[in-house]
Amino acid sequence: MNSSPHMLERNFTTDPERVLDLKALRADFPALHQQVRGHPLVYLDNGATSQKPQSVIDTIRHYYERDNSNVHRGVHTLSERATLAYEGVRKKVRNFFNAASIREIIFVRGTTEAINLVAQSYGRPRFSAGDEILITEMEHHSNIVPWQLLCQQTGATLKVVPFNDAGELDVDAYHQLLGPKTRLVAVVHVSNSLGTVNPVAEMIKAAHQFDVPVLVDGAQAVAHRKVDVQALDCDFYTCSAHKLFGPTGTGVLYAKEALLADMEPYQGGGDMISRVSFEKTLYNDLPYKFEAGTPNIAGVIGLGAALDYLDELDMAAIAAHEDELLDYATTQLQSLPGVRLIGTATEKASILSFCIEGVHPHDISTILDGEGIAIRAGHHCTMPVMTHYGLSATARASFALYNNRADVDALIAGIDKVKEIFQS
């Protein structure tokens, strides 16, 4: 790790290997260096999407300038380059997640498509009336609606594990709801509106005692925590490249090979077949069976560059840095009168949702934008979470590895401005 260009050589207070060289890191992200409404940009909307390092931008550009071609289809040089680059990323993703095989890595459009794929290819042929799908009250709409559609199609029932007012899952209720009727558990790893890190390893273990497979929505986890799918023993894991310093329109479904082998294809088309005739079509091997049509080649290659970028860093150092920042921000926000934190779980990562008394989150966000500060205001695609707290929206600051204390200080000063304007 000492060889990494982003690690500081020495630090007097912390383990030197666990400190990120923030200045160097920030320089890698061109979008961070701009003025917004006359102020330097303070980007705290990483939960929505992260900024991209120059290396990702350059890689995509290089692909289009030099290697652009379709994959798996040609024997000419450009197609070979594109195919090698695209398939090379599958190996990088395998390493990133410590999956057992590249056959377990399916490229999709994003988390949303990954979950829909599992619902339709795994759930639809298997589930029927009387079966239960177990999710939680803090899921993103993309981990609710695909299951509701599946329930309509199959007659299965959706069951929901509640959370307490701190935003922690009711694990006892989970154990009670889990039973012989449960056919699948789908749970968010890190909540995008509360920041809660759920005890997914424990939940997976419990589900497996009933032979129930578990899907973990890792959209908000992968940029902040090391994820080892074999250690977790999850059956499905999903994420989006764009929240992981990669481009939009690309994501990953990890699934255990034995499950994938038994699943129906999601979409039909080119690439996913091995032989087609009008009488019978043979499907291609894994993972191609699930990748119909021309994929987002540039997107996948860009994701590869993002993983290379992260590979030079230490995920534990990123987590430690972000946790420290979250603590710093939490302490300051808690001390501001009229500010209420939404989501105060003991285990949290990178996300800080809050409300200011008498001020709608959209007004908070507009006033902060006037100071160059980007946060998210709204229901964060988690309407049931808003309902839990009797709110229609929250303001949310979300951190990534390049954020620093100055960003938090700007946020706090911005909140003071909001209060000043609204209390006049």
Place this chain on the structure above:
Amino acid sequence: MNDMRDLYEELILDHNRNPRNYPKKPTDCNCTAHGHNPLCGDEFIVNLTVEDGVIKDIGFEGAGCAISTASASLMTEAIIGMPVEDADKLFSEVRHLLTDDDEDDDGEHADESVLGKLSVLKGVKEYPMRVKCATLAWHTMHAALMGKKDSTTE
């Protein structure tokens, strides 16, 4: 800071703090619609009493941000007692003020003076993502007059 004051003018803050005709549903209300901005969760019900083509009474219920609340409140003050046609014309003036959008525009615009207090909303123009907040109550009012039950800004 100063340009934020252009958006959050005292009049807007005042109508946000103390919305007029709110929460209110006239007893003889005969036109009502529900308006929703799915982007931010603003939600209003606009209730009108229309007699002989004139808006005799109006009130609104629900909750939203300062911009949408103030706009709704100012709207109720502006159109109470107005012929329905004039209320629709005023809506198109407000839209013009906020967007320069020439869709459904007949090209004729009275000068800003017809807007009166409503011209306080002009600061919203600088914030395209917030224009839907400012027009939500107006769309809802329009839907109520057209006999539609629901209106969204999407």
